[in-house]
């Protein structure tokens with residue numbers, strides 16, 4: 537089925553895709569990163585996208601699904617047509633959700649190599665954006681979809697057994713080792729950053745992959761901070777670099793969290 541790296545034959549392809557990122561390229565063009573249903577991650581040029589008359593550019597905003605026509609030349613792929621499929625408006629009307637979706641899109645871009653056609657990846661990208669658009673708790677929804685992404689790509693975190701020695705996790709203390717990909721417990725705990733028992737419990741529950749678990753979890757603010765940072769550390773480790781959008785989320789989303797999680801003293 538595979539064409540073996542391009543082969544030099546130009547062809548036109550149509551695909552559904554999630555727009556993960558869009559950046560300037562040259563004076564008038566843009567470059568978009570697409571996760572396509574059929575061909576995995578594709579980096580494509582959008583000619584003239586920075587001219588005010590470009591209609592194409594408007595259909596290629598990140599965090600939406602699009603129907604694209606791709607022209608695959610020998611070295612370069614160009615977007616020749618695009619139409620909105622699903623814009624996920626709820627992501628754009630809520631800052632917390634929007635920033636969470638940005639972190640998810642960056643994680644997809646950072647973790648998925650060009651051309652990777654892992655089964656279920658496109659469904660996870662679309663399902664993840666839907667989940668982030670609909671869940672009340674953007675923090676936990678984000679930790680959940682990122683954990684699913686790690687698992688799908690072969691970086692499933694270990695929370696039930698010690699990542700250093702492989703023994704079942706029983707007593708504390710607990711630590712997080714991003715390098716080893718999960719919890720280090722008991723005598724091994726000193727090899728990681730301190731991790732509280734409630735945070736470990738929440739991380740293990742999220743890793744079971746059931747969306748309902750996200751709604752059942754009610755975490756103290758300090759614990760949810762631990763959970764969020766633990767997942768981000770694991771994603772950063774897998775990506776080989778920290779996520780750029782994570783500090784933005786940290787700085788801004790905290791102020792927009794649902795009132796139920798914020799205690800206001802009289």
Ligand SMILES: [Zn+2]
Pocket residue numbers: 698699700701702703720721722723724
């Ligand atoms: Zn151990």
